[in-house]
Amino acid sequence: MNLSLSPADLAFVDQVRQFLADKLPAEIRQRVANRDESQLKHDIVAWQKILHQQGWGAPAWPVEFGGTGWSKVQQYLFETECALADAPLQLAFGLKMVAPVIMRFGSPAQQQYFLPRILAAEDWWCQGYSEPGSGSDLASLKTQAVRDGDEYVVTGQKVWNTLGQHADWIFCLVRTDNSGKPQRGISFLLIDMHSPGITVRPTRLLDGGHEVNEVWFDQVRVPVSNRVGEENHGWTYAKFLLGHERTNIAGIGANKRELNRLKSIARACRQNDHRLIDDPVFASKIAQVEIELMALEITNLRVIEADERKQAPGPEASILKIKGTEIMQRLSELQVEALGPAALLSNGESRIAGLQPVSDELAANATDFYLNQRKVSIYGGSNEIQRNIIAQMILQV
């Protein structure tokens, strides 16, 4: 056993750091550091174009589709360095979700049209799975797609649609057969968000932000050629997608960045006559998350290394998802704790002279972030569902 990075991987990290230092625009870096999402779409698109120019637009894609050919460890190192440098997250819906499905199950025409546009950030994708009655129990979904010649006519409602207000395309699970087991009657459609009959309505979240939407389909006509794979096989493709791209599921880079931020806040905050970080009670709370993150990083690398050899996605992803999100939630909670009464301001109201003990960049709307991060244990398969998966697939009790 040898847990250190190879010289080649160390050189790779240097190369990525250099690239980030040279190419990540300062104003974008600043906004990400401040958790300022006022220009989110611009920042994500601009950064994707910069990465694409470098040939790094899709780290995980095979080379033939414009990917990098990096090993999984390198992909992991890349994502971690990007997070630590306050680069915007690459938008997962196109790059990490729909693209692998199109590569594996899509037609050559779909591959030729969609993949280069995803790579170059020409299309903004969103995900249309969840419905009002179908969250954890996704297979019960009801949005109907009725065949009419060369088209499907789609009617129904999707919810919790992340950033769909910017989207050009949505990939949807729709019902094409009601007769058998629910899983058997689902198809996977690519739908142009500019089609007549689509209405997008914002859902206001607890932090006041607009990041999710309801998407209504009223007799939306979708060419049959926009179906991926076979009719009624959509559930298989959805499951394939869920098991894909596990290098960053634990969010190690983002967690490290938030741990650093927490330490900086605790150094800057004063409590009575000393720095908060010198309070042994608070410092040991930080130490506790730090050791969990240290362990999770190794657990994550173990999963990545196993993936590299056998490829088959296993239930270990659930461990990474649960622990990674719990650590993130704990870090956001401790940031609020550290800020104390100054954290009573939310919805961006952090700018009162003298009240906030630390700079805007450090505090970075910590309260709204804390509220918002409750989502990470709910979406992407809730942590309860992940525990069910561990029980069924690993424990097999």
Added chain:
Amino acid sequence: MNFDFSDEQQMLQESTRRVLAAAGDFEQRNAQRDHALGYSTQLWRELADLGLLALNIPEADGGIGAGAVDNMLVCEAMGEGLVLEPFHASAVEATSLLARLADEQQRQRWLPALASGELIAVLAHAESSNGGALEPTQTRARPSADGWQLDGHKSMIYHAPSAALLLVSAQIEGAPGLALFAVPADAAGLSLTPVATLDAQRAADVVLRGVQVGADARIGSEISKALSEVLDFSLAALCADAFGAIQSALNATIEYSRERKQFGQPIGRFQALQHRMADMLIHAEQARSMCYLAASHGDDPDPAQRRRILSAAKALIGQAARKVGQEAVQLHGGMGMTDELKVSHYFRRLTAFELRGGSTASHLQRLATDISNDRS
């Protein structure tokens, strides 16, 4: 020992709940929240009509002269109702401080106006250096030709933006102890920066620069003892508000788990969730007990005993608030993340509770120090 509330006390709580429920639905409440003032003047008048604003005014002054238990029952209802109005700041905190300290002339001037709701007063004691605790202030008072001159910086004063009267604590230059001054909100040299808080209240940062007040603006003489009593009494009330929110968040979760179906059954049937709700219930019951204990010591004249109990209550209810708030959101799934359901509002209110009146950590620290100093 008796844990029953008298008929009058039960009626008081029920009538508070009724007036809050009658004030409008949740959407109307949220419209008030987003409005410039941040609360409903109509509901404020109704609270006055019900006599609630006179709760902490002594009978001799024409008020109700209620005790800590009555306050607890009313504040619990306020937490359940996600009240936006300045009840706690004005009718509990500032009113009880004036009731303890004001002289005859001051009582006549302010107490009836507080009872009728015409006057909103707030205590401006918290500064970034004292965190709202009973510590010295950086705010200074200097004798001037015909009264006092005040200079200082008060932070996160709840409901200061709607108050006509600020009760400002200050250190008199060259003298030990704390003094209190009545400062009209429109005094020259007083400036407010209003903000909306995490629990959807309004607050302000208050700066005093050469503010001149008359000699009659001074309230009481040395106020430390009264202030300490009122801060604890007010903390007990805040604990009750939080308990109301905890119980409501739990009830909302239980109800949702009965209605929401996934995999062909109510999610409440899943044992994994049943255990989580059972834990939430244990937190809520422990919080209820501490709420009772805090109320029964809320006006305890023995300061050491009172502070010990209040710290224990704040720490325990703070922990329950965090746990129950987070779990309530989680068990609602995506719906818990929306502004539409009450559950996220309870979560916000409970998160704010932990940040007010001294952190959980600071109260635990106080108890820990007591334990290590105890040589018995």
